[in-house]
Amino acid sequence: MGPLIPNGVITGDWDFVIALLIGIAFGFILEASGFSSSRNIAGVFYGYNFVVLRVFFTAVIVAMTGLLFFDYFGWIELDKIFILPTYLTPMIVGSIIMGFGFLLGGFCPGTSYTAIAIGKLDGIVFTIGLFLGIFLFSETFPLFKDFYYSGFLGNVTLTDVTGIPAAWFAFAFTVIALASFWFTMIIEKHIRKKITEYKF
Amino acid sequence: MNRNYILLTILMLALATGTLFLKKTPNYNEIKPQKLLWEIIQPTRYVTTDQVAKMIINKDQTLELVDVRDTKSYEKFSLSGAINVPLDSIAATSNQDYFGLPGIKVVFYSNDDIAADEAWVLTRRLGYKDTYVMKGGLNCWIRTVIQPQQPSEDAPYTEFEKYHFRKGAQIYFTGANIEQGSAGKSKVSIRRKKKKAVAAGGC
Amino acid sequence: MKNINSNKNRPHYINPYFGGVLLGLLVILTVYITGRGLGASGAVKSAVVTTADAIVPIHAHTNPYYSKFISSDKSPMYNWLVFESLGIFFGGLLSGVIFRRVKKIRVERSPKITNKTRLTAALIGGILFGIGSQFGRGCSSGAALSGSATFSFGGVIVMLVLFGTGYAIAGLFKKLWI
Incomplete structure (x- = not known):
């Protein structure tokens, strides 16, 4: 029966109401976990705050496992859901640029919206930067239009590319995630004073 | 707190391991026997040869003609644009992509309508809707479209209309047939279910 | 800044694993209802396109990137991600209010x-x-x-x-x- 809207179970008019509600939930979870602070976010790269690792990785493994169970119970048709299209080279380049942006700004778009909500000027400035960046991209787009569309593999899943069933990926991610959680907890124990100091 | 984390870790690991053992059974939307019997006797599952002729002439994109005879007969003669799925392989997994396409009307035909009827029942059981049978099959096609019978003088006006249409269709199809005989089979555009995402998405 | 070392004024955040589980469940719910996942940058893109279309419409229509997102009957802001991102703002605001993190601009x-x-x-x-x-x-x-x-x-x-x-x-x- 799922996904509900593409299958017509819920009419398209509810689309935006649902979007709003889901966004509210998303923003709440982000802010409540500490993502409205750029110093918390950047912490994962320096080892003084692992909230990004914990929230992000947990979300990925919960979602992966959950979707597989939903598919098994017939509650959702995995062939009907949107799969991000893969444009290999531009995506890699884009991700590298985003990596720099992430380290410099300490935010990503979603978290910057929550930062604005609680009054963080650096969040506001980051979002303005996003606007300018996308504007810059669009204006210079004709220069690299071909590159932008290069490396198209289709809306491929991991299974399409590797032939390995999705469940194996879910399992592998889970093992790696859980291992990293325990590992970072041990790291924190040995640097005890940093825990209280570096939560912003 | 550590004990809780250990329990949660074990739980998460168990769930993830569980996903490895989920076996996907084919998702056939089986129809109930009574419903099937009821639908079998409905005349609405038949389409006439005139209707099929009209759809072909109008280049109706929603029409998918399926020739359920064996490949040899199909290659000897078939309706334009028809694909060949022999009756004995209707249920094969590789052929399922031809059915269940949204908005597409599948019309089965054979020489009579016996084989086409069987194909209809089979695919209906598998849960595919929007399927039809061309009444009378190719034999009727020949009698109505290729060699239409002139109605007798006291026949109602509608019979003359039908005859008029069929004469036009005859020219359309036999004219095309002559070309087809020498040039070989015309290219059939086969529609299959693509693995495409129905929902829109993005960043 | 001198309050950093004091436990009393340390901001209260929910357990990150709990937050992650909630987020994961939210992703499942979103996919279940809408067939797509979450997103955020798309809203800013819609804003850029809308601004360009409003200020320099001819240029926007000829630019190969803007024109992809301009439709004749409705504004580019009429878009799932825009509403979702608006929600992110309000959700963050709600959480900020509850956990007393909404303060003056800093x-x-x-x-x-x-x-x-x-x-x-x-x-x-x-x-x-x-x-x-x-x-x-x-x-x-x-x-x-x-x-x-x-x-x-x-x-x-x-x-x-x-x-x-x-x-x-x-x-x-x-x-x-x-």
Whole structure:
């Protein structure tokens, strides 16, 4: 029966109401976990705050496992859901640029919206930067239009590319995630004073 | 707190391991026997040869003609644009992509309508809707479209209309047939279910 | 800034694993209802397109990137991601109110740098992230999180390269944070 809207179970008019509600939930979870602070976010790269690792990785493994169970119970048709299209080279380049942006700004778009909500000027400035960046991209787009569309593999899943069933990926991610959680907890124990100091 | 984390870790690991053992059974939307019997006797599952002729002439994109005879007969003669799925392989997994396409009307035909009827029942059981049978099959096609019978003088006006249409269709199809005989089979555009995402998405 | 070491004034956050579970469940729910994952950068893109269309419509229609998102009957802002992003703002506001983090406008920075440095870095960071997110067809929420959760190949690539790059270059920007 799922996904509900593409299958017509819920009419398209509810689309935006649902979007709003889901966004509210998303923003709440982000802010409540500490993502409205750029110093918390950047912490994962320096080892003084692992909230990004914990929230992000947990979300990925919960979602992966959950979707597989939903598919098994017939509650959702995995062939009907949107799969991000893969444009290999531009995506890699884009991700590298985003990596720099992430380290410099300490935010990503979603978290910057929550930062604005609680009054963080650096969040506001980051979002303005996003606007300018996308504007810059669009204006210079004709220069690299071909590159932008290069490396198209289709809306491929991991299974399409590797032939390995999705469940194996879910399992592998889970093992790696859980291992990293325990590992970072041990790291924190040995640097005890940093825990209280570096939560912003 | 550590004990809780250990329990949660074990739980998460168990769930993830569980996903490895989920076996996907084919998702056939089986129809109930009574419903099937009821639908079998409905005349609405038949389409006439005139209707099929009209759809072909109008280049109706929603029409998918399926020739359920064996490949040899199909290659000897078939309706334009028809694909060949022999009756004995209707249920094969590789052929399922031809059915269940949204908005597409599948019309089965054979020489009579016996084989086409069987194909209809089979695919209906598998849960595919929007399927039809061309009444009378190719034999009727020949009698109505290729060699239409002139109605007798006291026949109602509608019979003359039908005859008029069929004469036009005859020219359309036999004219095309002559070309087809020498040039070989015309290219059939086969529609299959693509693995495409129905929902829109993005960043 | 001197309150950092005091336990009393430490901001209260929910357990990150709990937050992660909630987020994961939210992703499942979103996919179940809408057939797509979460996202965030798309809203800013819609804003850019709308602005361009309003100020320089002819240029916007001829530019091959803007024109993709301009439709004749409705504004580009009439878009799932825009409403979802609006929701993110309000959700963040709600949480901020509950946990008493909504305060006057302030700059959050490491005590070792100035406000100006932090804001400049934020601006440049935003510009880079904006550019990168267009090439990447998404940001960390849309491509990395939702993409990976739905097992998309591109999503996992973005996730690995984004965070991988972050770790690789962390040393360059250490002064900004620690």
